[in-house]
Amino acid sequence: MTTTRRSRLTLRVLALTYVLGLLALPILVILYRTFEPGIGTFLESIRTPAAISALNLSLTIVAIVVPLNVVFGVVTAIALVRWRVPGRGIIQAIVDLPFAVSPIVVGVSLIMLWGASGWFGGLEGSTGIRVIFGLPGMVLATLFVTLPFVVREVEPVLHEVGIDQEQAASTLGASAWQTFWRITVPAIRWGLTYGVVLTVARALGEFGAVIMVSSGFPGVSQTLTLLVHSRYIDDHNTYGAYAAATLLMALAIATLLLMTLLDRKRSTR
Amino acid sequence: MTATTRQPERLLETSPSSEPRAGTSPTRERSRPRLAPGRALGVGIVGLWLSVIVLLPLAALTVHSLDDGFAGFWEAVTSPAAVAAIWTTLVVSVGVALLNTVMGTLVAWVLVRDEFPGKRYVNALIDLPFALPTIVASIVLLSLYGPNSPIGVHLNATRWGLAVALAFVTLPFVVRSVQPVLIELDRDVEEAAASLGASNATTFRLVVLPTLAPAIISGAGLAFARAVGEYGSVVLIGGNIPRQTQVVSQYIQQQIEIDRPANAAAVSVVLLSISFLTLFVLRLWGSRAQRREEVSP
Numbered sequence: 001m002t003t004t005r006r007s008r009l010t011l012r013v014l015a016l017t018y019v020l021g022l023l024a025l026p027i028l029v030i031l032y033r034t035f036e037p038g039i040g041t042f043l044e045s046i047r048t049p050a051a052i053s054a055l056n057l058s059l060t061i062v063a064i065v066v067p068l069n070v071v072f073g074v075v076t077a078i079a080l081v082r083w084r085v086p087g088r089g090i091i092q093a094i095v096d097l098p099f100a101v102s103p104i105v106v107g108v109s110l111i112m113l114w115g116a117s118g119w120f121g122g123l124e125g126s127t128g129i130r131v132i133f134g135l136p137g138m139v140l141a142t143l144f145v146t147l148p149f150v151v152r153e154v155e156p157v158l159h160e161v162g163i164d165q166e167q168a169a170s171t172l173g174a175s176a177w178q179t180f181w182r183i184t185v186p187a188i189r190w191g192l193t194y195g196v197v198l199t200v201a202r203a204l205g206e207f208g209a210v211i212m213v214s215s216g217f218p219g220v221s222q223t224l225t226l227l228v229h230s231r232y233i234d235d236h237n238t239y240g241a242y243a244a245a246t247l248l249m250a251l252a253i254a255t256l257l258l259m260t261l262l263d264r265k266r267s268t269r
Numbered sequence: 270m271t272a273t274t275r276q277p278e279r280l281l282e283t284s285p286s287s288e289p290r291a292g293t294s295p296t297r298e299r300s301r302p303r304l305a306p307g308r309a310l311g312v313g314i315v316g317l318w319l320s321v322i323v324l325l326p327l328a329a330l331t332v333h334s335l336d337d338g339f340a341g342f343w344e345a346v347t348s349p350a351a352v353a354a355i356w357t358t359l360v361v362s363v364g365v366a367l368l369n370t371v372m373g374t375l376v377a378w379v380l381v382r383d384e385f386p387g388k389r390y391v392n393a394l395i396d397l398p399f400a401l402p403t404i405v406a407s408i409v410l411l412s413l414y415g416p417n418s419p420i421g422v423h424l425n426a427t428r429w430g431l432a433v434a435l436a437f438v439t440l441p442f443v444v445r446s447v448q449p450v451l452i453e454l455d456r457d458v459e460e461a462a463a464s465l466g467a468s469n470a471t472t473f474r475l476v477v478l479p480t481l482a483p484a485i486i487s488g489a490g491l492a493f494a495r496a497v498g499e500y501g502s503v504v505l506i507g508g509n510i511p512r513q514t515q516v517v518s519q520y521i522q523q524q525i526e527i528d529r530p531a532n533a534a535a536v537s538v539v540l541l542s543i544s545f546l547t548l549f550v551l552r553l554w555g556s557r558a559q560r561r562e563e564v565s566p
Contacts, residue, residue: 007469008383011375011378011379011383012379012383012385014372014375015372015375015376015378015379015380016379016391018372018375018376019376019391019394019395019440022433022436022437022440023394023395023397023398023437023440024394025413026409026410026412026413026414026437027397027409029409029412029413029419030408030409030412033412072314072315072318075311075314075315076315076318076319078311079308079311079312079315083308083311083312085308085312091315091316091319094319094323094324095319097323097327098323100494100541100544100545100548101327101498101541101544102497102498102499102500102517102518102537102540102541102544103403103498103500103501103518104498104500104518104519104521104522104537105330105498105518105521105537105540105541106326107522107525108330108521108525108530108533108534108537109326109327109329109330109537110326111525111530112326112329112330112332112333112530112534113325113326113329113330114326115530117530118329118333119325119329140322140326143322144322144323144326147319147322147323176307201400204402205400205401205402205403205404205405206402207402207403207404207500207501207504208403208500208501208504208518211522212522212525225402225404225405225501228404228405228408229404229504229505232408232505233505238417241408242408242412245404245405245408245409248401248402248404248405249401249405249409252397252400252401252402252405253397253400255400256393256396256397256400259400260393
């Protein structure tokens with residue numbers, strides 16, 4: 001369509017106003033409010049004991065969730081692509097399920113399964129492991145919401161590389177294990193890395209599912225996202241909430257940059 | 270940057286197993302090796318993993334929603350506060366999906382067909398809502414449209430506040446779904462229409478829009494599905510006022526807080542059904558559109 005200069009400018013202004021008003025402007029305001037009192041105040045605010053413990057807890061959850069998702073995600077992807085297992089469609093639907101479930105519903109479901117009156121509620125009495133309102137609950141919530149990422153990033157790569165090299169390796173006498181480490185792993189490494197980046201970003205940023213299963217005590221069971229919430233709502237510490245949000249935002253932007261970089265790497269491979 | 274958006278779009282993909290079945294299946298059956306013991310173990314582990322993490326929680330939710338029988342379930346989901354929360358959520362989500370249908374298509378159009386300095390950065394900015402934690406989205410919007418608004422707009426604890434929050438988190442869906450189709454769009458047809466005397470409006474309505482429609486609708490559907498379940502981004506700006514700005518997810522959270530787990534489970538099942546139904550309809554519709562495209566030359 002050949003548009004006149006005027007109509008093109010109108011469209012451009014409309015689109016940019018919407019994007020800038022909704023995305024860019026609020027972010028600039030919060031950055032300004034965070035750094036207006038000086039960078040020292042910002043650092044002080046994210047170095048309080050509660051903030052450090054929140055960062056530690058968030059990183060602990062990431063450190064538990066990522067390896068689990070890598071191992072089980074890769075096995076699931078291989079099973080889906082290579083093994084011709086019965087019921088593939090069903091497995092695929094289950095892997096996609098977490099995308100369709102509201103974070104709050106994830107939390108409620110976990111309470112119904114692991115909570116005191118849930119199906120596995122007896123676990124706490126018999127083993128003393130507290131799932132809901134403890135670290136295991138937060139890990140389970142994060143696992144639920146991040147489950148699809150590794151599978152969904154590795155699966156298409158496995159499809160694409162095909163089985164020629166793997167077959168050649170096994171013809172030449174490589175064991176299944178050797179073939180996996182020498183052929184399959186190098187082939188899927190960028191897809192896997194991408195899946196891990198998405199997992200880390202979501203694990204750090206998850207709020208709804210985690211707040212439902214956390215006891216939320218400052219310095220004990222608050223993740224970074226819960227810290228932002230409680231500083232704003234419970235402590236009326238607006239500045240502290242801005243500062244913690246800025247820290248999370250920096251992590252999100254780093255993720256975004258990393259993804260762009262990886263994307264380029266994947267396409268030039 | 271398109272890779273981030275593949276995540277939600279996958280919900281609509283018809284599974285790769287949709288290879289033609291009729292002709293090729295006998296040979297495939299014959300060449301299919303039986304599952305080796307090691308693989309059987311692997312499949313068992315995968316099944317166990319998916320069950321413990323995803324299926325069992327959802328099963329427990331569904332069963333617990335019927336703790337007080339069907340009557341109890343019905344009572345929980347038809348209580349005035351629950352109905353009000355569901356209604357608020359649906360109204361605002363439909364509104365936001367429509368807004369982002371129009372604005373998302375417009376933004377995609379400008380990003381593909383227009384040239385201006387800094388376009389690359391605007392394009393990168395679109396993905397931000399996908400990467401930003403929802404609670405950060407909430408506080409970010411509050412800083413501009415909340416009580417201390419520097420521009421004097423106060424949307425805190427109003428339905429407009431909800432709408433802004435949901436518009437923020439769902440903006441990428443339509444843009445990222447329409448953009449690739451627009452890039453692939455054959456401009457010859459548009460030029461032909463123009464040379465035959467069609468006005469811009471006519472060309473857009475009869476030539477461009479029909480091609481974009483499937484992408485627009487799938488983007489809007491995903492945006493709606495995301496909006497109905499959203500919690501983090503509305504929690505600070507929404508106000509959580511029962512029967513006014515309380516959305517379903519906040520109502521469910523409140524029911525857990527006041528120790529009414531059966532109510533929370535029942536309303537959760539309703540919310541889950543709304544999301545599933547939306548995605549199911551989109552998927553069905555998507556595969557039908559795909560088939561129609563394959564049939565027509």
